[in-house]
Amino acid sequence: MARPVVLVLLVDALGWEIVQRFGFGGEEFPVRAPLGTVLGYSSAAIPSLLSGATPAEHGSWSMFKRAEAHGSFAFLERFPRLPHALEWRARRWVRQLADRRACARAYYDLYEIPLHLLHRFDLGQKGDPFEPGGLSRETVFDWMRREGVRYRLWYYRSGEEDNLAAAEQALSGDDEVLFVYTAELDALMHRVGIFHESVAARLRRYQSFLSTMRGAARARGVALATIVLSDHGMTDVTRVVDPWGALERAGKRVGRDFLAFFDSTMVRLWGDAGAVDIAAEALGDGGRRLSDEELRGLGCWFSAREYGDAIVLAHPGVLVVPSFMGSSPIAAMHGYHPDDAYSRGCFLSDAGAPAPASLLGFKSYLERVLRETR
Ligand SMILES: [Zn+2]
Incomplete structure (x- = not known):
């Protein structure tokens, strides 16, 4: 009997409007639907998608919140107001210092927050929601660990091409879930806009990855189910x-x-x-x-x-x-009202069960698919 494997490809910012415009996924996914999102950025949407809980429930909304006493950046309390050019160089030093003090496991960036104000803010989420125990609510990774589901995860700690290649290799192993997260399409669309030719080219790359995975699964006697989804969409500025x-x-x-x-x-x-x-x-x-x-x-x-x-x-x-x-x-952004059509993510699946209405339903969807296939 073929060994069941579920592939999850989570493409940051692959909105439903973009999927439709470029015909992404073609006829290969019987389940194709827009996926509702939450207000906020990936710092809100990713924890919600992984846990099925709202930002108010899991506590992670924007990347930065107001600091309480002894916040992550309290060591900068006396940091002076600097001219813009100096600030840019100082920011690298501050980041290195913050990393050495292990302020966070979560992904974060200091962007252009004025350094003399940084001590007034703290990170909304310090744990890494992709790691077991990384969020205050149970995530799909906590659940898989508890249920003994063997899974592999590739995300922003390594590059997209390496991750796609590693996922293909892993089909030969004994993992039951291969979970690939990529934020490279998100970064591209911020620069060029959502309907640019280079976006179409990037989508063709994901399409070829999915075809390769299907072919390799057939060759290796694996019954592959695939879910492609995103945490939110994107809107041209x-x-x-x-x-x-x-x-x-x-x-x-x-x-x-x-x-x-x-x-x-x-x-x-x-x-x-x-x-x-x-x-x-x-x-x-x-x-x-x-x-x-x-x-x-x-x-x-x-x-x-x-x-x-x-x-x-x-x-x-x-x-x-x-x-x-x-x-x-920048050319495009997200973080608008979730009711707007361009804010919606996408949900494409050949795993059978009906699509969840929003990213809050992904965790239970994956749990259901795994219960049915294992
Ligand atoms: Zn983004």
């Missing part, structure tokens, strides 16, 4: 807004008069209702403040307000520039 500049022009300085974190598509503010109004006004018809009720409904309401007293979210295609994530515009 059409215009930029500058709430940070508007606040400075109004005489309100971040860190002195109030605290704010400028994400790429949202501004999260603490402490000053006037600052919230100015930020919302700067977005104008390009965004709006989310009510507590709406945040609750989205599974992104935090009673301790560690991610912000107020959340101002940009509308799809509107980018906050400059932000703490970057000082110049």
Whole structure:
């Protein structure tokens, strides 16, 4: 009897609109559907996808939250305001120091967060949700370990091409689940936009990987089931807004008069209702403040307000520039309202069971497939 193996290819930012435009997956997947996502970035969506829990439940929303006493970057408390050119060099040193102090197992980047403000923030998630025990909720990896499912995982700790080659090799082994995560399409689309020819080329590469896996499985007597999915989609940027500049022009300085974190598509503010109004006004018809009720409904309401007293979210295609994530515009972004069509991820499967409506249903989907095939 053929040995059952489930291949999971998790492609960061492979949105349903992109899958449809390029015809990705062709006729090979009987189950093809858009996959609902959560508000936020991969730091929210990946833990939700792996655990089936909302950001409010597992605690990881944006990459950065407000620091409590003894935060990861408390050692920078007296760090001075530096000119931009010096700041860039100092950031590498700060990162090395933070890594030596083992602030986190999770993936993170300091982006362009002003270093003199960094001690006011902490990482939203310190554990690595891809590692067993890495999240406060049970993940699909915790579950597989508990059930004795033999699995292999390849993700951002090594390069995409190496990972795809290693997954192919692993078909000869005795693993039951081969789990490949890649964020390289995400990085590409941020640079070139979502419908660029190089995106089509990258998708052809994934397509050829999937065909190779199918062929190799047949040759080695493996009954291969494949699931391709993404944590969120991506939207081309059409215009930029500058709430940070508007606040400075109004005489309100971040860190002195109030605290704010400028994400790429949202501004999260603490402490000053006037600052919230100015930020919302700067977005104008390009965004709006989310009510507590709406945040609750989205599974992104935090009673301790560690991610912000107020959340101002940009509308799809509107980018906050400059932000703490970057000082110049990029071609495409995600982190817009999950109800927008371009925010949705995709779910393609030949494993049979009906597609989950959102990424919160992936864990139980995989558990069901494994229970049925083992
Ligand atoms: Zn991204």
